Amino acid sequence: MKAWLRGHLASLGRTLGRLARSPFGTLLNALVIGVALALPLGGWILVRTIEQLAGHLGADPQVSAFLAVDAGPAEAAKVEAALRAAPAVRGFRFVAKEEALAELARIDGLGQAVAAIGSNPLPDAFVARIAPGDPAVAEQLAATLRVLPGVERVQLDAAWVRRLDAILGLARSAVALLAGLLAFGLVAVTFNTIRLQILTQRDEIEVSRLLGATDAYVRRPFFYHGALLGLAGGIAAVGIVAAGAWILAPRVARVAAAYGSDFQLAPLPPGDLAAILGFAAFLGWCGAFLSVSSHLREAPP
Numbered sequence: 206m207k208a209w210l211r212g213h214l215a216s217l218g219r220t221l222g223r224l225a226r227s228p229f230g231t232l233l234n235a236l237v238i239g240v241a242l243a244l245p246l247g248g249w250i251l252v253r254t255i256e257q258l259a260g261h262l263g264a265d266p267q268v269s270a271f272l273a274v275d276a277g278p279a280e281a282a283k284v285e286a287a288l289r290a291a292p293a294v295r296g297f298r299f300v301a302k303e304e305a306l307a308e309l310a311r312i313d314g315l316g317q318a319v320a321a322i323g324s325n326p327l328p329d330a331f332v333a334r335i336a337p338g339d340p341a342v343a344e345q346l347a348a349t350l351r352v353l354p355g356v357e358r359v360q361l362d363a364a365w366v367r368r369l370d371a372i373l374g375l376a377r378s379a380v381a382l383l384a385g386l387l388a389f390g391l392v393a394v395t396f397n398t399i400r401l402q403i404l405t406q407r408d409e410i411e412v413s414r415l416l417g418a419t420d421a422y423v424r425r426p427f428f429y430h431g432a433l434l435g436l437a438g439g440i441a442a443v444g445i446v447a448a449g450a451w452i453l454a455p456r457v458a459r460v461a462a463a464y465g466s467d468f469q470l471a472p473l474p475p476g477d478l479a480a481i482l483g484f485a486a487f488l489g490w491c492g493a494f495l496s497v498s499s500h501l502r503e504a505p506p
Contacts, residue, residue: 238438245384280355395492435489
């Protein structure tokens with residue numbers, strides 16, 4: 206076990222030495238990988254930001270049940286019981302006709318018109334918030350409320366939520382497709398980089414194999430090279446995205462302040478950050494694995 210650990214530490218040390226001896230080339234490779242990873246990472250943060258903004262705007266679908274003008278307390282109690290029994294209802298409120306008329310009168314330009322009406326033409330109403338997810342649940346609840354006695358009209362305010370969910374779903378799929386394509390490109394970049402490194406060390410590899418070195422021993426430093434290169438690219442991608450978010454933060458804050466909000470760009474949680482760096486290192490390892498395996502198959506035993 207100690208010999209195995211010493212072998213890995215020695216390979217890691219040699220790999221770090223080679224990377225340090227060519228800092229310019231290492232930096233360029235890391236920046237190429239970082240730019241490739243920054244594109245889907247930035248798109249993912251943008252999707253998360255839109256989801257967060259939708260949550261701030263109260264994107265839960267709503268069902269409004271308007272009672273008939275002559276509906277009494279018994280009909281209102283049946284509607285309230287139906288809303289309490291529905292598991293998808295996150296909450297509801299009763300809007301009395303007097304409250305609705307007072308809110309209408311507080312709107313600029315409508316106070317005099319409301320005063321001239323005389324009698325109150327508005328009905329009592331229930332406004333329920335539905336848990337987001339399946340639009341069919343909200344439609345089923347609306348259908349249930351429509352057949353209750355005393356209910357004159359039911360309005361389902363979920364169309365724009367369905368459109369937003371569809372747009373976010375399309376954005377997630379586009380980001381996933383872009384990430385897949387760029388991940389393939391990252392593996393290809395690492396493959397070529399390790400291939401060039403193998404060619405510069407061909408004589409050393411042949412001598413090592415003549416002295417009895419196993420394929421695992423030959424592969425090990427290149428695996429570390431690819432993984433470290435991918436990790437450096439992941440760090441570069443996070444830095445690029447963080448710099449872009451820092452540049453855009455004042456502008457986003459001004460736009461949010463204009464709408465009376467404290468909205469900010471969604472930050473990366475530490476767990477997601479670690480996953481991104483680990484994924485970048487894994488892609489670099491995959492490129493190194495393919496490159497070294499291809500060379501060992503072609504090289505004579």
